[in-house]
Amino acid sequence: MTLFKNRNIKDVWHNITGNYSHWLSFIILLLAAVIVNPSFFSWSNLSNQFVQGAIVGICAMGMSLVISAGMIDLSVGSAVALISGLGITVLNRTQSVFLCLLFCLGAGLIVGLINGILVTKGRIAPFIVTLAAMSAWRSVINQLGQGGPFTASREMYAGLREVAAGNYLFIPNLMLFFIIITIITGILMSKTKFGTYVYAIGSNQLAARLSGISVDRVKTLIFTYAGTLYGLSAFLLASRLTSIQAASAGSAYEMDAIAAVAIGGTSMAGGRGKITGTFLGVLMLRIISTVLIMARVPPFLNGLVQGVIIIIAVLAQNRKK
Amino acid sequence: MNLEMKDISKSFGPVKALRDVSFRVDRGQIHGLLGENGAGKTTLMNVLAGTFPQDSGQIVINGKVIQGMTPRKSGGLKIRFIHQELNLCNDLRVYQNMFLGDEFSRAGFLKTKPEIKRAQEVLDYMNTGIQAETPVSDLDTAQKQLVEIGRALLFQSELIIMDEPTTALNTREIENLFVIMRKLKTEGVSFIYISHKMPEVFEICDAYTVLRDGAFIQSGDIKEITEHRATELLIGKTFVSTNLKEGQDSHVREDTIFQTRHLGGAGFHDVSFEVHRGEIVVITGLQGSGTDELATALFGATPLKGGTILIRDRPLSLKSIKNVMKSGVGMIPRNRKERGIVPDLSIQQNNSLAYWTAKHPSPLVSRKEEHERFRRSQVKLDIKAANEYDPITSLSGGNQQKVILGKWLEIDADVYIMDNPTQGIDVGSKFAIYKLIHALSAEGKGVIVFSSEFPEIRQLADRCLVMYKGRINAILNYADLSEMEIMKYSTGAQGEEPN
Numbered sequence: 178m179t180l181f182k183n184r185n186i187k188d189v190w191h192n193i194t195g196n197y198s199h200w201l202s203f204i205i206l207l208l209a210a211v212i213v214n215p216s217f218f219s220w221s222n223l224s225n226q227f228v229q230g231a232i233v234g235i236c237a238m239g240m241s242l243v244i245s246a247g248m249i250d251l252s253v254g255s256a257v258a259l260i261s262g263l264g265i266t267v268l269n270r271t272q273s274v275f276l277c278l279l280f281c282l283g284a285g286l287i288v289g290l291i292n293g294i295l296v297t298k299g300r301i302a303p304f305i306v307t308l309a310a311m312s313a314w315r316s317v318i319n320q321l322g323q324g325g326p327f328t329a330s331r332e333m334y335a336g337l338r339e340v341a342a343g344n345y346l347f348i349p350n351l352m353l354f355f356i357i358i359t360i361i362t363g364i365l366m367s368k369t370k371f372g373t374y375v376y377a378i379g380s381n382q383l384a385a386r387l388s389g390i391s392v393d394r395v396k397t398l399i400f401t402y403a404g405t406l407y408g409l410s411a412f413l414l415a416s417r418l419t420s421i422q423a424a425s426a427g428s429a430y431e432m433d434a435i436a437a438v439a440i441g442g443t444s445m446a447g448g449r450g451k452i453t454g455t456f457l458g459v460l461m462l463r464i465i466s467t468v469l470i471m472a473r474v475p476p477f478l479n480g481l482v483q484g485v486i487i488i489i490a491v492l493a494q495n496r497k498k
Numbered sequence: 499m500n501l502e503m504k505d506i507s508k509s510f511g512p513v514k515a516l517r518d519v520s521f522r523v524d525r526g527q528i529h530g531l532l533g534e535n536g537a538g539k540t541t542l543m544n545v546l547a548g549t550f551p552q553d554s555g556q557i558v559i560n561g562k563v564i565q566g567m568t569p570r571k572s573g574g575l576k577i578r579f580i581h582q583e584l585n586l587c588n589d590l591r592v593y594q595n596m597f598l599g600d601e602f603s604r605a606g607f608l609k610t611k612p613e614i615k616r617a618q619e620v621l622d623y624m625n626t627g628i629q630a631e632t633p634v635s636d637l638d639t640a641q642k643q644l645v646e647i648g649r650a651l652l653f654q655s656e657l658i659i660m661d662e663p664t665t666a667l668n669t670r671e672i673e674n675l676f677v678i679m680r681k682l683k684t685e686g687v688s689f690i691y692i693s694h695k696m697p698e699v700f701e702i703c704d705a706y707t708v709l710r711d712g713a714f715i716q717s718g719d720i721k722e723i724t725e726h727r728a729t730e731l732l733i734g735k736t737f738v739s740t741n742l743k744e745g746q747d748s749h750v751r752e753d754t755i756f757q758t759r760h761l762g763g764a765g766f767h768d769v770s771f772e773v774h775r776g777e778i779v780v781i782t783g784l785q786g787s788g789t790d791e792l793a794t795a796l797f798g799a800t801p802l803k804g805g806t807i808l809i810r811d812r813p814l815s816l817k818s819i820k821n822v823m824k825s826g827v828g829m830i831p832r833n834r835k836e837r838g839i840v841p842d843l844s845i846q847q848n849n850s851l852a853y854w855t856a857k858h859p860s861p862l863v864s865r866k867e868e869h870e871r872f873r874r875s876q877v878k879l880d881i882k883a884a885n886e887y888d889p890i891t892s893l894s895g896g897n898q899q900k901v902i903l904g905k906w907l908e909i910d911a912d913v914y915i916m917d918n919p920t921q922g923i924d925v926g927s928k929f930a931i932y933k934l935i936h937a938l939s940a941e942g943k944g945v946i947v948f949s950s951e952f953p954e955i956r957q958l959a960d961r962c963l964v965m966y967k968g969r970i971n972a973i974l975n976y977a978d979l980s981e982m983e984i985m986k987y988s989t990g991a992q993g994e995e996p997n
Contacts, residue, residue, distance in 0.1 A: 369861050370854045373843070377851060380842035387799060387831050388840075388905070389820040389855035448842030 199442040199454040202490055203461055210464050214471045220347070226463045227352035232417065233433045234355045234459035235410045238362040239289075239403025240434040241455040245366070246399050247379040247447025248303035252292065252310035253407055253434055257427035259314040260284045260411035265327040265337075265421055274336050281412035282405055288314070289404015293397030311431070315424075322423030329419045341416035354413060355459075358406065363452040365402075375399060379447025436483070437462055440490040461486075499560060499576065499656040499688050500525055501546075506555035508541055515541040518555070519714045521707050523657065528679060528689040530703035530720065532732050534896070534924030538712040539692050543659050546690075547579040548572040575657075578650035582661040582922065583835070584642050586634050593617035593630040596649045620648045624678050640671040640785060647678065658682075659690045664698060665922050668784040668950060669985065676702050694924060695951070696725045708732050733926050742932055742957050743976065749776035749936075750960055754811070755944040756827075756913045758796070761805035765791035766968040769805070773913065773944035778935060780947045780955045783965030784988050790832070792965070793917040793948045797829040798822040809913060823856035828911035830902055832918040832948070838902045839890050846872035846886040848901050853908040875904030880930060896927025903934065913944040920954060932957045952981045966990045 210217045217223075236253050243250045260281050268277035288310070295306040329337045343350045366372035374395045377385040386392050410430075415421055441458030443450030465486055469479050501523045508516040516538045523529045533539045545552045548567035557564045559575055572579075586595050596617045602609040617630040626644045634642065643663060650658045664672045679689060679702060693699050699706065700720060708715040708731045715731055756773040766788035773779050783789040794800045796807065798816035807814040814825055831837035840848055849872045854863060872886050879900040883893055890898055899919070906914065916935070920928040935945055935958055947958055955962055962979055964972045964987035972987035 368863060370858065370863050371861065373847060373851070373854060373863060377840045377843060380840045381836075383837050384831075384840050385851075386819065387797075387829065387837055388851045389818075389823045390851075391818060391820060444842070448840075 198493055199440065199451070199457050199490075202440070202493065203457045206461050206464050206468075210468050213468050222467075224349050224352055226460060226467065227355060228349045230459045230463040231351035231355035232410050232413050233430055233462075234437070234456070235358050235406050235413070236430050237434040237437040237455050237459050238358050238452070239406040240431070240438050241362065241441075241443060241450060241452060242366070242375055242399045243303070243403050244435070244438050244443050244445060245379050245447055245450040246375045246396060247382070248296070248396070248399070249435070250292065250303065250307045250400070250403060251431050252288070252307040252314060253431035254427040254429060255311045255314035255318075256285070256288045256404065256407045257411045257414060257430055258421065258423060258425075259318045260288065260408050261415040261426060262318045262322060262327040262421045262423055264412055264415050265329055265419075266321075268333050268337060268415075269330045272333060274333070274340065277337070277415070278340075278412050281408040281415075283408070285404045285406065285408020285411065286401055287404070288407065289401040290397065292404065293400030296400065297393035297396050318423045318426075322421075324424070327415075327421040327423065329415070334419055337416050338419050339416075341413050351413060351417070354409070358409070359452060359456045363456075366452050371395065371398065376448055376450070379444075380449070433462060436487050440487055461490075499523075501657060501688070502556075502558040503542070503546065504556045504558065506542065506545055506552045506557075508545060508550070508552050515712050516545070516552070517713045519709060519712070521714070521717070523688050523690060523705075525656075525688055526683050526686045527705055528683060528691055528703045530699040530706040531690055531692045531709070532699065532706055532728060533709035534732055534926055537709040537732070537924075539709055540661060541712075542709070543579060543661065543690065543692070546572065547577060547659065573653075576653065576655045577657045577659070578653070578655040579659040580646045580650060580661065580663060582665070584639075584646060586642055586645060588633075588635040590634060591630070592621070592628060592632050592634055592637070592645055595634055595645060596620070596630075596652050600653065617648070617652065620651050621645075624648060624651070625674075638785060640667050643667060643671075643675070644678075647675070651682070655687065657688045657690070659692070661692045662694065662922055663691075664693065664695065670784065670989070672698065694922070694928075696729060697953075699728075700725055710734050729925055733924075742936055746936075748960065749939040749942070751775040751777075751942060755809065756946070757808040757811075759806050759808070761792070761795065761807070762803045763791060763795045763800065764803070766795075766965070769970055771963055771970065771973070773946060775942045775944060776939045777960045778939050778945045778947060778958050780949055780959035780962045781965060782948070782950055782955060782962060782984060782988065784950070787965040787988065788968035789948050789950075789965050790917075793829075793832070793915060796915050796946070797827065799829075820855055823852065823909060823911070826912035827915065828852070828906040828909055828913070829915040830906055830917060830919045832921060834895070834899055834902060834921065839898055841889060841891045843890065844887050845881075845883050845890050845893065845901055848890045849875050849905050850908065852905045856909045871908060872904075875901070875907065878907070879904050879934065894924075896923040899923050899927065899931070903931065911943070913946070914938060915946045915948075917948045918950075919947065920949075920951075928954075952984060955979065955984070964988050 236257065240250060240253065263284060264277050264281045267280045268274065292306055292310055295301055296303050341351055345353055366375065374385065374390045377390060378392055378395055382392060414427065437458035438455050439445060440461055441451065441454030443454060462483065465483055466479055469482055474482065503519065503521040505518045505520055506516050507518055519538065519542055521542065531539050544550060546557065548569045548571055551566065557567055587598070593614050597613050602613050614630045621628045621630060624644060624647065626641065628637065628641055628644065634645065637645065663675065667675065691699065691703055703720045705718065706720050706723065706728065707717040708728065710732060751774055753775050754772045755775045759770050761769040769792060771779065781789055781792065791800065795802050798819050802816065809825055809827065815821055840851065846868050850868045853871065869886065875881065876883065881897050881900045881904065883897065890901060893901065920931055935947065938945055949955055956979060959979060960976055962974045962984065963970050964974065964984055966988055967990065971990065974983060
């Protein structure tokens, strides 16, 4: 923690409003939530926030890496729909939840790898590659589902559902998954060479290359890691819903993930960002919608308020420059 | 224009960038503004150009006090600031760039033809040979610089501020620029000329002002001061103008450490030379002679078309930059901002980046180790940094460059390629870097320096390779080095001499 080291109060304040501004907005939002709903801090409500946010949250962790390296991934929602639909098919065929999980992770890895190879070897902008992937994967799963849902068979239903609905020592499994992935990604980004390279590439790709970083390999790994997380999300989504609508599953996940990363203080140009920021960003998005419901704001206006809050959060971060 | 700036002060937070600085420029005068990086030159010019307001003090133009200067106002007063980094849009044409923001238009529609005509007049007047309709991306750096100046002339500027205009220019292009400046001077245009290159300042300027640490030091007629004295004033201590090479034993040893055979690539061909242990080889040449391309190719950053490189008598595989680094070659790239620094990473992270890629076996990194590594670099290179967790961009140019050097010293290479390692940094830092290069050679390392500044070549070279049209045109030993010789071979003039 460098927050309080060798600094006077003014510096600490600058640091809080600058580098740690996502904590500040998070706390303000919590206060707002408590004012609207005094029982906000009940365990059932708190853990519910995590459960609601977990599946998108895991995707947002992948998105964090992609954006920190100065790229973007629009294929999240479609990839999740594709993998979860196919995952349920695999589950029904193999009668094994574990094999379904393995399939989802593997499929996610491949989906990410394809993005990565097209971006690095094909020299196509990430925006274009993932835009194409977004359209393609959704189309594939729609064709396979022919409009109908992918539904877990009756004998597999309970076993699949248990993963997302279960608890471990009062902690919902989804919450655990989200926290564990956050910790792993956090360590990856702050304690490994790989993490340093991701930021370096996002900040100055040429200088990174001239420092001996194999930019193509790091970028491919970023997409592959992100894809694997989408695969995990897809598995958890399948488990949570047990029935996947090809046309709508995972829709707008990329938008929620990007929003969480942005609110969390990661620079959209790459080079700067924090995993804790994204983690808080995911929770903030959840808290905002809960608060709006409790404050009886018409549900159609939810998106508007969210949009405004994203802009305010990013404006507040820009001010520090 | 008669400009007077009186007692200008400006602070950024706790940092006093300017303290009661006074400064005056007369009509038709070229005024050299001297100072090390961080002395406040650019801040003073930004105040004049209205980029930000001064905290106190006055700007007086032609006897009138100007209140609340803004960029628009300074443009209206016919002041033009040509920044060190060129501000041209590469995808637009020359005339579009020149008129950017001040287009000729009628009812919202552009009047392209008169724009082209007017732009061409200015370009021709300056004798540039540039066509107004050329896309800027087709121009080389020197031509882009001329377009920037053309832009200033287009609107009949009366005061042109030039911040390090010659960093990217070669001797001939600089001469050409000076011819244009002198011509404009006779027409009453004033210039403020900021440069670290003393010989140029003494050649072109009429008057000088020295700033140091944000304070005014001295001002006067350029004829009344020597280069040596000016350098002393701006670094603030008695500057020993020794040549580092004089009175020193040569560190050059018998055995070859780095060797190239018939290297060919984009922009150069048939380049063969060798570097001994402890030897400093300088490669020089005019813009376009292939030196830039050779520098990047030696490090494996751009592909070779043919030839081999040997390190310690073994072929060097250029498969990847990481591989080259592991084989014991380090490279300080040119253009620090574009190629050197990673602006969002902290000072100490920048310092360790090359070490992580080339030498660190574990995938994990430790901030503590990073910190210790930076402390060592800081002592070795005398880096002035307030907080090593701050982004590298918080440092002055000279200190940034020292961090970049430190980053490469961390990998302890046998051969260092340094591509213009002192580009755009102050005299003090330059000297520190020269000393460091000599120390490296004393350790028995081979150093290849790419440079186009003669004083620098003189400070460093055991041997100097002069390139012309992509080939090595001459190899000069230290004893034979002179500016004339280098010029002769880099312009290819030796072939045209009558026998």
